[in-house]
Amino acid sequence: xxxxxxxxxxxxxxxxxxxxxxxxxxxxxxxxxxxxxxxxxxxxxxxxxxxxxxxxxxxxxxxxxxxxxxxxxxxxxxxxxxxxxxxxxxxxxxxxxxxxxxxxxxxxxxxxxxxxxxxxxxxxxxxxxxxxxxxxxxxxxxxxxxxxxxxxxxxxxxxxxxxxxxxxxxxxxxxxxxxxxxxxxxxxxxxxxxxxxxxxxxxxxxxxxxxxxxxxxxxxxxxxxxxxxxxxxxxxxxxxxxxxxxxxxxxxxxxxxxxxxxxxxxxxxxxxxxxxxxxxxxxxxxxxxxxxxxx
Amino acid sequence: xxxxxxxxxxxxxxxxxxxxxxxxxxxxxxxxxxxxxxxxxxxxxxxxxxxxxxxxxxxxxxxxxxxxxxxxxxxxxxxxxxxxxxxxxxxxxxxxxxxxxxxxxxxxxxxxxxxxxxxxxxxxxxxxxxxxxxxxxxxxxxxxxxxxxxxxxxxxxxxxxxxxxxxxxxxxxxxxxxxxxxxxxxxxxxxxxxxxxxxxxxxxxxxxxxxxxxxxxxxxxxxxxxxxxxxxxxxxxxxxxxxxxxxxxxxxxxxxxxxxxxxxxxxxxxxxxxxxxxxxxxxxxxxxxxxxxxxxxxxxxxxxxxxxxxxxxxxxxxxxxxxxx
Numbered sequence: 172x173x174x175x176x177x178x179x180x181x182x183x184x185x186x187x188x189x190x191x192x193x194x195x196x197x198x199x200x201x202x203x204x205x206x207x208x209x210x211x212x213x214x215x216x217x218x219x220x221x222x223x224x225x226x227x228x229x230x231x232x233x234x235x236x237x238x239x240x241x242x243x244x245x246x247x248x249x250x251x252x253x254x255x256x257x258x259x260x261x262x263x264x265x266x267x268x269x270x271x272x273x274x275x276x277x278x279x280x281x282x283x284x285x286x287x288x289x290x291x292x293x294x295x296x297x298x299x300x301x302x303x304x305x306x307x308x309x310x311x312x313x314x315x316x317x318x319x320x321x322x323x324x325x326x327x328x329x330x331x332x333x334x335x336x337x338x339x340x341x342x343x344x345x346x347x348x349x350x351x352x353x354x355x356x357x358x359x360x361x362x363x364x365x366x367x368x369x370x371x372x373x374x375x376x377x378x379x380x381x382x383x384x385x386x387x388x389x390x391x392x393x394x395x396x397x398x399x400x401x402x403x404x405x406x407x408x409x410x411x412x413x414x415x416x417x418x419x420x421x422x423x424x425x426x427x428x429x430x431x432x433x434x435x436x437x438x439x440x441x442x443x444x445x446x447x448x449x450x451x452x453x454x455x456x457x458x459x460x461x462x463x464x465x466x
Numbered sequence: 467x468x469x470x471x472x473x474x475x476x477x478x479x480x481x482x483x484x485x486x487x488x489x490x491x492x493x494x495x496x497x498x499x500x501x502x503x504x505x506x507x508x509x510x511x512x513x514x515x516x517x518x519x520x521x522x523x524x525x526x527x528x529x530x531x532x533x534x535x536x537x538x539x540x541x542x543x544x545x546x547x548x549x550x551x552x553x554x555x556x557x558x559x560x561x562x563x564x565x566x567x568x569x570x571x572x573x574x575x576x577x578x579x580x581x582x583x584x585x586x587x588x589x590x591x592x593x594x595x596x597x598x599x600x601x602x603x604x605x606x607x608x609x610x611x612x613x614x615x616x617x618x619x620x621x622x623x624x625x626x627x628x629x630x631x632x633x634x635x636x637x638x639x640x641x642x643x644x645x646x647x648x649x650x651x652x653x654x655x656x657x658x659x660x661x662x663x664x665x666x667x668x669x670x671x672x673x674x675x676x677x678x679x680x681x682x683x684x685x686x687x688x689x690x691x692x693x694x695x696x697x698x699x700x701x702x703x704x705x706x707x708x709x710x711x712x713x714x715x716x717x718x719x720x721x722x723x724x725x726x727x728x729x730x731x732x733x734x735x736x737x738x739x740x741x742x743x744x745x746x747x748x749x750x751x752x753x754x755x756x757x758x759x760x761x762x763x764x765x766x767x768x769x770x771x772x773x774x775x776x777x778x779x780x781x782x783x784x785x786x787x788x789x790x791x
Binding site: 187203206210214219220232238257279280283285286287290291292293298302305309311315316317319322335336338344367373375398405408419434437438441448452454456459465 | 764
C-alpha cells in the first residue's frame with residue numbers, strides 16, 4: 172500500500188525558472204517588433220486621415236508635414252463638406268440600401284437554407300446544384316446584362332434596382348443551411364406534434380436557435396452594402412440616388428485641391444463601420460473564417 | 467461548419483465532381499412521397515425556397531445566360547437598336563490593343579499580389595496563431611482595413627502618397643528617395659495598387675489561416691517537439707502541411723479576386739496614369755458605362771474574364787483533389 176502511494180507523486184506545478192522566462196521574452200522581441208511594424212503600417216494611414224480631418228487646408232499643405240493639428244478645425248471642414256456634397260442624403264441612401272437589402276436577405280436566405288437543411292423533397296439536389304452554380308458566377312461578369320435588365324424593368328436610379336438583385340445570395344443560404352443542420356432532429360417533430368404550423372416552427376423555434384449565424388449575416392451584409400462601389404455606381408448614378416461609396420468616389424475623384432474636406436468626408440463615412448466592427452468583431456471574423464468567398 | 471460542407475462551399479466544382487452521380491439520380495428518380503403528411507412537407511419546402519430561387523434565377527442565372535446573347539450584339543442600352551454581329555465582338559476584343567493591355571496588367575497584378583499576399587498571410591498567421599491577448603489585439607488591428615470601404619482606403623492612400631502633402635512621400639524622401647511620386651509614375655503605380663490591395667485584404671488571409679492552424683491537433687506539435695523539432699522545423703513540417711487545404715482554397719479565392727480587381731484601382735488611380743493600372747474590369751466598366759455605352763462589346767470582354775475564372779477554378783480543383791489524396 173505504501174509503495175503504491177509512492178509511485179504516484181503528488182502533483183506539483185513547477186514554476187518556470189525566471190531565466191527561461193527571460194529567454195522566451197528575448198526571443199519574442201523580434202517577432203513583437205515585426206508585428207508592431209505591421210500594425211503601424213495598417214494604422215498610420217487611417218490615423219493620418221483622422222488627424223487630417225482636424226487640420227485646415229494651409230496646415231495640410233505645409234512642408235515638412237505637421238503631424239498634429241494646431242487647432243480644432245473639424246467643424247469648419249465639416250461645414251465645407253456639407254456645402255459641397257449632400258452628405259446626409261448620401262448617408263440616408265446608403266442606410267436604406269444596407270438595411271433594405273440586409274433585412275429581407277436574412278429572411279429569404281435563412282428560409283431557403285432551412286428548407287435545404289431540414290426537408291426532404293423532390294428536386295432538392297438539382298436545386299442545390301443550381302444554387303451552388305450561382306456562386307461561380309462573378310458579379311463582374313453579369314454586371315452589364317444585369318444593368319440592362321434593371322433598365323428594362325425601369326428600376327434604374329431607384330432603390331428597387333439597388334436592393335432587389337442583391338437580396339438572394341447562395342453564400343448566405345449555405346451559411347444558414349450549415350447552421351440549421353447542426354440542430355437536433357427532434358426539435359421540429361415535437362413542435363409539429365404540438366400542432367404548430369411549419370412557418371411558426373421556423374420563425375419561433377428554429378430561427379432563434381441560429382442567432383449567432385444571423386448576426387454574422389446581418390453584419391457582413393450591412394458591411395458589404397455600405398462598402399459596395401460597383402453596383403451603386405452602375406444603377407444609382409443620378410446625384411440624388413448616390414450612396415456614400417459612390418458619391419465620395421466622385422467627389423474625391425474630381426481631384427479637388429480641397430484636401431481637408433476629402434479627409435473629413437472619408438473619415439466620417441468610416442465611423443459607422445468602425446462602430447459595427449468594434450461591437451461585432453467576433454462575427455466578422457467568424458464570417459470570414461468559415462468561408463472567405465467574399466472580398 | 468462540417469468539414470464535408472466546407473469542401474462544397476469552397477468550391478462548387480468540387481461538389482459537382484464529387485456528387486455527379488447524385489445529380490443524375492436526382493433527375494432519374496421520380497419516387498413520389500406516399501404519405502400525405504410528407505407531401506405537405508414537400509410543399510412547404512418548395513414554398514420556403516421559392517423567394518430565394520426566384521431572385522437567384524432572375525438576377526443571377528438569367529443575366530448570365532443573357533450575357534451570351536448580349537455579347538453577340540452591337541448595342542447600347544436600347545434593346546431595340548441591337549444588331550446581331552455574331553462573334554464580331556470577340557474578334558474585336560482580341561484585336562483591341564487596350565483590352566490586351568488590360569489583360570496584361572491584370573495578370574501582372576495577380577502575379578505580384580497573390581504570392582506576396584499568401585507569403586505574408588502564412589507568415590503572420592503562424593506568428594499569431596496562439597490565442598494570447600496580445601495576438602488577439604494584433605489580429606483585430608490587421609482585420610480593420612477589411613471593414614473599411616474601398617473608397618476610404620483609396621482616398622486615404624491617395625493622400626498619404628500624394629506628391630506634395632503625403633506623409634509617406636515625406637518619409638520616403640527622408641530616407642533618401644528624392645523623387646517619390648509613386649502614384650503618378652507609370653511604372654510604380656501598379657506596385658502601389660498591389661501594396662494597397664494587400665494592405666486592405668491580408669487580414670482575411672491571416673484570419674483564415676489562423677483558424678486553420680488552430681484546427682491542427684496539438685498532439686502533432688507535441689510529438690514533433692518530443693522528436694526535437696525546433697519552431698522553424700515545426701512550421702515547415704507540421705504547420706504548413708496542416709494548413710494546406712485552407713491554403714489552396716485561399717489561393718483560389720485570391721486569384722479569382724485579383725482577376726476581378728476593380729474598386730481599389732478605381733478609387734485610387736482611376737486606371738491611370740496613362741492606363742498603366744487599367745485592369746480588365748476597369749476597362750470593361752469604362753466601355754460599358756462611361757464612354758459610349760458599348761454594352762455588347764463590354765459583355766464580350768467579360769466573357770473572357772469568365773473563361774479565365776472558370777479555368778482557374780478547374781485547375782485549382784484539380785490541384786486540391788490531387789493533394790488531398
